[in-house]
Every structure is written in structure tokens, then in C-alpha cells.
Amino acid sequence: MNKRDEVRDFLTTRRERLTPERAGIPFSGARRRVKGLRREEVAMLAGMSTGYYARLERGNLAGVSRSMLQALSRALRLDEADHSHLCNLAGAANPVQHISGSESGGARRSKNRTGVRSGVQRILDASHAPAYVRNGRMDVVAINRLGRALFADAYGQGFNLARYVFIDPRSQDLYREWGTVARDSVSALRAEADHNPYDRGLTHLVGELSTRSDEFRIWWADDRVKRNRTATETFHHPLAGDLELTGESLQLASDPGLTIIIYTVAPSSPAERALAFLASWCAREEPATATERPTPPQRGSSQT
Numbered sequence: 001m002n003k004r005d006e007v008r009d010f011l012t013t014r015r016e017r018l019t020p021e022r023a024g025i026p027f028s029g030a031r032r033r034v035k036g037l038r039r040e041e042v043a044m045l046a047g048m049s050t051g052y053y054a055r056l057e058r059g060n061l062a063g064v065s066r067s068m069l070q071a072l073s074r075a076l077r078l079d080e081a082d083h084s085h086l087c088n089l090a091g092a093a094n095p096v097q098h099i100s101g102s103e104s105g106g107a108r109r110s111k112n113r114t115g116v117r118s119g120v121q122r123i124l125d126a127s128h129a130p131a132y133v134r135n136g137r138m139d140v141v142a143i144n145r146l147g148r149a150l151f152a153d154a155y156g157q158g159f160n161l162a163r164y165v166f167i168d169p170r171s172q173d174l175y176r177e178w179g180t181v182a183r184d185s186v187s188a189l190r191a192e193a194d195h196n197p198y199d200r201g202l203t204h205l206v207g208e209l210s211t212r213s214d215e216f217r218i219w220w221a222d223d224r225v226k227r228n229r230t231a232t233e234t235f236h237h238p239l240a241g242d243l244e245l246t247g248e249s250l251q252l253a254s255d256p257g258l259t260i261i262i263y264t265v266a267p268s269s270p271a272e273r274a275l276a277f278l279a280s281w282c283a284r285e286e287p288a289t290a291t292e293r294p295t296p297p298q299r300g301s302s303q304t
Helices: 001-016 039-046 050-057 066-077 081-094 119-128 143-148 161-167 178-195 199-210 214-220 268-284
Strands: 131-133 141-142 230-237 242-253 259-264
Touching: 001 050, 001 066, 039 050, 039 066, 066 081, 066 259, 081 178, 119 131, 119 141, 119 259, 131 143, 143 268, 161 178, 178 199, 178 214, 178 230, 199 214, 214 242, 242 268
Parallel strands: none
Antiparallel strands: 131 141, 131 259, 230 242, 242 259
């Protein structure tokens, strides 16, 4: 699906989902032949001509202003995620304008870096919880020892979270709620595609996942957008057992496109004890470099 088709489908579905009653349009009693609002009703609510709105709905967002996008979002009753998605679509159509849904200005384009500053790595190493840094394509570009232990079955050169989730069958053993994690991965990649539509690496990744995973292909075609800043995930680790961890997502202001993920646990919980056991096991291993990973004992082996 190209960007014009995506814009058309996005605006059409949002218009069809909005009822006249919710939009505040008086009911005339006449039978309506369309689902949701008519184009002229959206144009009226947004303060634009019907012809101009029809042009937008055909997928042409060239030259649209930020104030016009805000008016359109109000008319369609878009939530924050949908408004941001609309702004990102407009940003892709107007790369010089850098239209953004935030008040701070232009849309940032992820650089998809493949490394971190030494200070960021020190932050990871000082953490007593599993932590890593990923770029917009979900490549893990830095990780601490406890993070490598958590993803012991997966971590290595070129570790990409989305590729692991959708292609490596071991991910369905690691993630107890694999479907939720997988859908969130699709949402994260879709948001990155909005911000950085010209990233060839991301295009290749989406193409690879679409051809190798039926689930990814189906969910990628879904136009719903969701953003999670905090997510609780249940892992089934081959050594530590079940761990319920809460992932906190922290943007690196000095490194656009990079995000720190830190997993925390509830105090005095079984997950805290399991994580402490995993940490003690890590401490007995030889120090690992950024491209090495500790090798856990085989399932069922005895522990000393």
C-alpha cells in the first residue's frame, strides 16, 4: 500500500466510524445512504470546502497546513494516536515542511543508529535490571549483561526484536502473551515508518517479515495505531522460569531515534526473586562483551 492509498483509507475509515450524533450534527430524520458522516459534513465541521476535503481524502496531503490538520482531527474526533498518525502521513507528503503532531515542531526522522555513546552504555551497565537500547527498526544496538541473559536464546550479532518475534519460533516460548507483544511490535514499526518513510532498511525489514510471517502481513495491513510507553510482559525463561516484567520506554533526547527499554519488577514479588537468581547466575559467568552472550545451562540440568 502506497502513502496516498494509506491516507485515503485512513480518512475514509475515520469518517465512516463517526456518527452524526457523536459529531454534533442535528438529526434531520431523513434516511442516510452512507456510513458515518458525509464528506460535506466533515468539510463543514473542519471549516474547509467540500472540494478541498475530497482532495485530502483522495490521498493528496501536499501543502496541508498544521492548523488544517488540527481542524480535521477535531472534526473527525481523532484521538492522540490517530492525530499523530495523520500528522506523520502529512509529513511524509511534505518532507520539507516537517509537519508534526507535537507542539514542539518538526517530525524527527530516526537515524537508526547502530551503536551508543559510552555514557549510555554505562547507564545500562549500572542498571540492576535487564535493559537495552533499540533504534526505530527495533535493532538492539546496546544491552547490559542481565538483558543478554533474559534474551539468551536470541541475542547475537544483528539481533532485531521484530525479526525474533515473528520468525524465531523460540519467541513464542519466551513470551507468554506472544500475540500482544507481536501486535505491539507491528505498531512500533508502523510508527517508525510514519516518521521515517524513506528508510530502506526498514522497508526491507517489513518486506522480509511480510513474506515470512502470515501474522505480520495481516497485522501490518491493519490501519489501527497504538503506542505503549509502559507494558507489562510475562516471560518464560529457560533458567529463571516465569517473570512478569514491566518495560519502561525512555527516549534519548541527545540521540534521536534511540530508546532505552528498562524492565522492572514489583518489590517482593516472585519475579523479583527470579530476576535476582538470574542476576546471581550472570555474576558467575565470564564478563561478556556487547556481541557475546552467556550460554545458559540446558533445560533440566542441575544447578550448583
